[in-house]
Amino acid sequence: MEDKHQWPLYEVFVRARGGLDHKHVGSLHASDARMAIDHARDLYTRRQEGVSIWVVPSNAIVASDPADTDSLFEPARDKIYRHPTFYEIPDEVKTL
Amino acid sequence: MSAPAPKVDADALFRYVLRLGDLSLVLGQRLGEWVGHSPALEEDLGLANIALDLIGQARLLLSYAGEIEGRGRDEDKLAYLREQGAYFNAILAEQPNGDFGQTIVRQVLIDAFQLELYERMAASRDERLAAIAAKSVKEVRYHLRYSGDWLVRLGDGTAESHMRVQSALDLLWPYTVELFAADDLDTLMAESGIGPDLSEVHSAWSARVDAILNEATLKRPADRPHAWHGKRGQHSEHLGYILAEMQHLQRSYPDARW
Numbered sequence: 178m179e180d181k182h183q184w185p186l187y188e189v190f191v192r193a194r195g196g197l198d199h200k201h202v203g204s205l206h207a208s209d210a211r212m213a214i215d216h217a218r219d220l221y222t223r224r225q226e227g228v229s230i231w232v233v234p235s236n237a238i239v240a241s242d243p244a245d246t247d248s249l250f251e252p253a254r255d256k257i258y259r260h261p262t263f264y265e266i267p268d269e270v271k272t273l
Numbered sequence: 274m275s276a277p278a279p280k281v282d283a284d285a286l287f288r289y290v291l292r293l294g295d296l297s298l299v300l301g302q303r304l305g306e307w308v309g310h311s312p313a314l315e316e317d318l319g320l321a322n323i324a325l326d327l328i329g330q331a332r333l334l335l336s337y338a339g340e341i342e343g344r345g346r347d348e349d350k351l352a353y354l355r356e357q358g359a360y361f362n363a364i365l366a367e368q369p370n371g372d373f374g375q376t377i378v379r380q381v382l383i384d385a386f387q388l389e390l391y392e393r394m395a396a397s398r399d400e401r402l403a404a405i406a407a408k409s410v411k412e413v414r415y416h417l418r419y420s421g422d423w424l425v426r427l428g429d430g431t432a433e434s435h436m437r438v439q440s441a442l443d444l445l446w447p448y449t450v451e452l453f454a455a456d457d458l459d460t461l462m463a464e465s466g467i468g469p470d471l472s473e474v475h476s477a478w479s480a481r482v483d484a485i486l487n488e489a490t491l492k493r494p495a496d497r498p499h500a501w502h503g504k505r506g507q508h509s510e511h512l513g514y515i516l517a518e519m520q521h522l523q524r525s526y527p528d529a530r531w
Binding site: 184199205206207208209211212215218219220223 | 314315318319322415418419422426483
């Protein structure tokens with residue numbers, strides 16, 4: 178299909194319930210933002226997956242370059258002291 | 274109600290509840306025909322979701338009708354084993370899908386009707402109908418959002434999309450008259466506080482539809498006298514084909530389950 182006949186792509190984020198973050202769940206095509214919300218509702222929340230939806234035009238997302246992976250992420254690998262694994266987590270804390 | 278409510282016998286209530294249920298059932302079945310054929314995958318799911326809401330409403334209403342009747346017919350028996358003449362939906366619901374625009378026009382007209390109907394019926398003296406209406410009105414509000422938005426996009430879209438939805442509107446408009454033409458049964462239900470006054474529903478519907486048509490830059494066709502009696506079981510040639518497809522399995526394999 179030619180590009181002019183294809184609706185723009187949107188990324189969809191759904192909040193599963195109050196207190197949680199919106200999570201990326203997928204993408205869809207829509208002609209405008211309101212249609213994107215409707216489609217997201219129909220595609221991604223039909224089994225009670227969420228209570229709130231964000232849609233973002235995919236071309237508004239700036240992504241890191243896979244070629245930069247080494248310089249961006251490699252340096253963190255040997256700094257394990259940044260992980261909170263030295264703490265004992267109390268049993269009552271469920272969502273840490 | 275100031276005057277004492279007239280007595281409603283079971284047969285009248287049975288027929289009235291079927292009117293409501295059949296409208297949802299037939300429209301839901303029609304929308305289901307789009308599955309796998311929609312202009313976009315997203316619309317496929319969108320239309321199917323609406324169809325499933327409508328079938329869900331039909332299940333509640335037909336189950337209730339079966340209990341009122343008290344002859345052991347459940348939702349399935351009523352849906353799959355009734356002849357065309359025993360279906361009481363308004364004829365608009367059975368009109369063909371046509372192109373996507375025509376489906377959307379039919380949807381807007383019926384969604385707005387069901388919205389105004391259920392909003393009022395949520396206060397019905399019949400508790401069961403009130404509960405079904407209160408549940409359904411939330412679904413229908415979304416249906417109208419979906420269909421109304423689409424009608425605005427198409428009506429206020431390209432010259433071609435405008436032309437198509439305007440001619441669909443001209444084609445389907447005459448059938449809307451039947452939705453509001455109150456017969457003895459509608460009047461009885463309104464007087465007994467079970468159903469809404471259809472003239473009230475009509476003016477609210479009219480205002481709502483006008484607002485959408487206005488935004489969609491579409492011209493509202495004139496009302497014409499109607500000769501449709503789907504609500505009494507006299508249908509267009511289309512319903513037979515819908516039922517043939519919908520009932521085929523139960524009729525070929527009675528009591529089949531899955």
